[in-house]
Amino acid sequence: MGTYFSRMGDGSPIEVTEKEIMTDLVEGSEDAADRGKIPPLTKEEYDYLLDIFCTRSKFVSVEPGNEVIMSYDAATLKIRRVGVNVDRIQALQIYEKLLGADTMELCHVDYSFKPIKPIAGFEQPILEQALLSTHIPLFYGAMPNLGLYSQPDGPFPNPSELLPMGNIKEAQEAYEAAVEESVKDIVYAGTLMYESGADGINLDTTGAAGDADFLAALLATEKLKEKFPDICIEMGMAGEFILGMHGELTYKGERLAGMFPHKQVKMAEEAGVAIFGPVANTNTSKSAAWNLARAITFMKACCEEAKIPVHPNMGMGVGGVTVNDQPPVDVVSRSSKAMVEICRLDGL
């Protein structure tokens, strides 16, 4: 029996048989179905994925006509991160002219809304100059990053210290206070960037610090939409389910802790989000087939529930992509094609 080249979730190369691939596809999908209480993939979808994994080509792509829109997070810092020392406007031009981007995002290297607040006046002229010389839609992006509001980095007691001591009520109060301040910072920075001409605001890694982090992003979106009804807010998530660090926070009567993407998108819609970017995390101990089938199962359920455009995150360690700084072309292209053609999504 022949074997096929594939990878583990950490990127390690492996050789697998058709039977092993199919076993992993089914197990990965059923893992997602069990956790999210959603349907697993169908037989046709497993067969389609098997075909992709058994293709001998290094690179695969969607069929013509199935192309979708690309949106990005932390775009400008990723060019400098690999040692290409261009300024941010040049980085945007690289995305626009050399990387085939459909949209792009200006960001600061300290990629959170709290540190942006005192330097927003320096960010705005860069954004304004970039908007004059570029063509494709330009977001301004940063992370809610609620962790920055806890001591020693921020003003409030640290829930990570309070919780192990059993001080649940104090930890919850600290989270609630952090949400209030985070909303103010996101609305402040988002307002200035939109008034400078940004085509949209990207709230990246939403939910990274748990349910309070997600709530901050939802409330900030509501406030920005009230001020600017035409503003486009893209919300990219941090993980596949919302960690219940506070545990009792709700939005529109729904408890946020424990939500998977198909429920997260409904909260985002209620808040006024224009583009939703769900996440499914990669397990480094499982194969690419397992991870991709699992990710697609989550994303398919999300797309079926969504009324707004959905752009699943497919960066390092998410969406079936391996956990490497430079994910290999073979696994990224397979994940890209499969995700687009099974889920009927609107972008990546």
Added chain:
Amino acid sequence: MAITHAHASGMGGLRGAGDLVARVQMARGMRIKEAKEYVAEKLKVSVSELTDPIIMNEVRTDLGLGVMTPLPGVPKGIEAKFNMARVLDLDINCVKCFKERTSL
């Protein structure tokens, strides 16, 4: 990784009509199929032609929507975005800001 996704599944941005479809998706909340049909109708091309770089280069040049190679006299940057707003019948935020700041 960005370039892998763009090649595997992307609309090609300025090489095609990817940025225009993105603008419609962002401004009108349209899903991808609707957004492509909207842009195709406005540009008077078929949906399949939206990702053809040869056809779209001609269309973008004719309509002043910005192209890959910045030739002399061809609308670029904010100039192209004025034309995008008119052709696609969209409000583009930076175009609005430009008009406000220049009393246009």
